[in-house]
Amino acid sequence: MMKLKSEALRKKILATATTLMIEDGIEGTSTVKVAKQLEMAQSNVYSYYKSREDLLLAVFTYHQQLMVASLMPLLDESAAPIQQFETLFSGLIQFAKVHYDSIRIIMLFRNQPNWRQKLPTINDDAFFIRAFKLLRDYQAAKIVKPVPVDFLVEGAFSIVVNYVTALHAGELTEDKLTVQDVISLIEDLMLV
Secondary structure, rough: HHHHHHHHHHHHHHHHHHHHHHHHOOOOOHHHHHHHHOOOHHHHHHHOOOOOOOHHHHHHHHHHHHHHHHHHHOOOOOHHHHHHHHHEEEEEHHHHHHHHHHHHHHHHHHOOOOHHHOOOHHHHHHHHHHHHHHHHHHHHHOOOOOHHHHHHHHHHHHHHHHHHHHHHHOOOOOOOOOOHHHHOOOHHHHHH
């Protein structure tokens, strides 16, 4: 019984830190604020996360793992390249629409140069290893532009984030700019 309670509290701490980060940014989020929101002692937060940085990185990792879990089943190295692009990016757009806070957290960290160096790398996750290898294989086959793959992916991810943010803000509707339109923009960015 104690484990379930501990896991539930760990998730509450992550959820509270997520909310604070979205409201106040990374720099405006602290273990003190998280503890205050949860009406607990700061030492309770430290019993789960050894430092503020540890907590903030755990929030990033949690949201990135949600995204990876959603995209991993869509990665199929045997699919035709265009079909694979459409499947992965429509899956990413769908994930971003359903888990908008996760996308916001990931971008929040990716937009901070001092945090980017602390984040997990491509080689830390099986999904990213496979996806980036596939993109490099597509480059070797002259399907993907000969530009650093991580730069291309960052650009494609930014297009998805901008699209979903515009939808959430009411600046766009899906009949003005469809998912297929967005995928076409990404393909124009990435494909030869």
